[in-house]
Amino acid sequence: MSQQSTPPNTANEYDPTLPETFDSAHEEFARLRAQCPVAHSNAFEGFWAVTRYDDVLHILMDPQMYITSVRNVVPGASKTGRRPPLHLNPPEHTPYRRAIDRALGGARVAAIEPATRSIARELMQKFVALGEADFIDEFASPLPAHVFSQWMGLTQAQTDVLWRTAKAYVKAWEAFDRESVAVAGDQLAKLAAELIAERRRSPRDPQVDPTSSLLEAQDLDGRPLPEELLAGCVRQVLVVGLVAPPIVMGSIAVHLARDQKLQEQLRSDLGLVPEAVEEFLRLYTPYRGFARTARETVQLQGRTIQPGEAIALVYASANRDESVFEAPSEFRLGRPNLRQHLAFGRGPHMCAGVPLARQQLRIALEELLIQTRSFELSGEIKMSGMPEIGPIAVRLRTTSASPRPSGV
Numbered sequence: 001m002s003q004q005s006t007p008p009n010t011a012n013e014y015d016p017t018l019p020e021t022f023d024s025a026h027e028e029f030a031r032l033r034a035q036c037p038v039a040h041s042n043a044f045e046g047f048w049a050v051t052r053y054d055d056v057l058h059i060l061m062d063p064q065m066y067i068t069s070v071r072n073v074v075p076g077a078s079k080t081g082r083r084p085p086l087h088l089n090p091p092e093h094t095p096y097r098r099a100i101d102r103a104l105g106g107a108r109v110a111a112i113e114p115a116t117r118s119i120a121r122e123l124m125q126k127f128v129a130l131g132e133a134d135f136i137d138e139f140a141s142p143l144p145a146h147v148f149s150q151w152m153g154l155t156q157a158q159t160d161v162l163w164r165t166a167k168a169y170v171k172a173w174e175a176f177d178r179e180s181v182a183v184a185g186d187q188l189a190k191l192a193a194e195l196i197a198e199r200r201r202s203p204r205d206p207q208v209d210p211t212s213s214l215l216e217a218q219d220l221d222g223r224p225l226p227e228e229l230l231a232g233c234v235r236q237v238l239v240v241g242l243v244a245p246p247i248v249m250g251s252i253a254v255h256l257a258r259d260q261k262l263q264e265q266l267r268s269d270l271g272l273v274p275e276a277v278e279e280f281l282r283l284y285t286p287y288r289g290f291a292r293t294a295r296e297t298v299q300l301q302g303r304t305i306q307p308g309e310a311i312a313l314v315y316a317s318a319n320r321d322e323s324v325f326e327a328p329s330e331f332r333l334g335r336p337n338l339r340q341h342l343a344f345g346r347g348p349h350m351c352a353g354v355p356l357a358r359q360q361l362r363i364a365l366e367e368l369l370i371q372t373r374s375f376e377l378s379g380e381i382k383m384s385g386m387p388e389i390g391p392i393a394v395r396l397r398t399t400s401a402s403p404r405p406s407g408v
Ligand code: HEM
Pocket: 068, 072, 085, 086, 087, 097, 100, 237, 240, 241, 242, 244, 245, 248, 286, 287, 290, 291, 315, 342, 343, 344, 345, 346, 348, 349, 350, 351, 352, 353, 354, 356, 357
């Protein structure tokens, strides 16, 4: 593997477009961490993949050098305007982020919990009643969409549009299908515009409603946020929490289906679930394609990276770095440094939805364990492409915890 200081950028040292199984991408990341920790890929118009924990953290903690405003994801580059908070660098980023954080405080997240519980309970009842079905279609994908709609205060009709459009958007993005990305992007922009107009007419409590919070926010000069960026931000917020949770839930289901002993251990002690969720987030980190570009030419692990070249932060690989996490491919409860994982990123762009995500994953796993006596895989697992990593179809056969009514 070449490690010269000025490598030709045509080297194809990592190819995320090859078919993957549930485990194969992680085998490839282990190889890259050992042999080529900053690897160039020719896929998606070319990018660098940074796979070691320390390098990923170094980039995240230097937002002055490594910015998001040129490229923030691989594949893809926004052709439809800037969408805060991800697309802005600090300090311009700060007011958007503060406004979103305000609507995600502890009290707000706690207030959403009962709704999340009842949505999860109902979806799980329907899923288990089917006996055998796709876990992601029936449960893991609709749950975050419904929880999100609670948080954003969407009507049922808006929730339906959001869910349909977000699914089409993610599929088109992964297929690198720019035309379909643009169509879905326009629909999301329309929904965002509708929401902004509604909240302008009847503002809600900014501690509760993210759109109202953004409408009240001011830029660094004390003026209202510029209209175009405000619209871009609401559009970004609309989809940002819908992609990762289904993939993590799918990974958890696959892992537990393959490890019946652990499934039983967690079922018999639900107090272990929060820590298990955290370890699952480390082990099955759903992103490998969030990106930065350098402001100046930089050297990383002996590679020369030019300004403007996309640098993918392979969070999924960093979280299995053997120099940080002992036996990184094993699921272990009680890891002393578990909270160091980078599943939610770090630095100014660290996930705004961490408490909401944790709550949702905990409730999802609890309901899966409570409502089943056991579950197992009953079909092929379909994997996502970049920027995500993880399953997008997981067929499960379940045994209900309670006797199923006759005829079902
Ligand atoms: C399993 C669930 C989730 C995971 C693993 C996850 C992961 C991430 C990661 C890694 C980033 C940082 C991107 C970067 O470094 O460029 C991010 C950003 C973000 N996430 Fe999440 N996320 C999840 C769920 C959610 C939810 C439920 C919300 C709901 C509000 C949310 C809102 C956001 C926002 C607003 C940003 C942009 C932050 C900024 O640029 O300042 N996420 N997320």
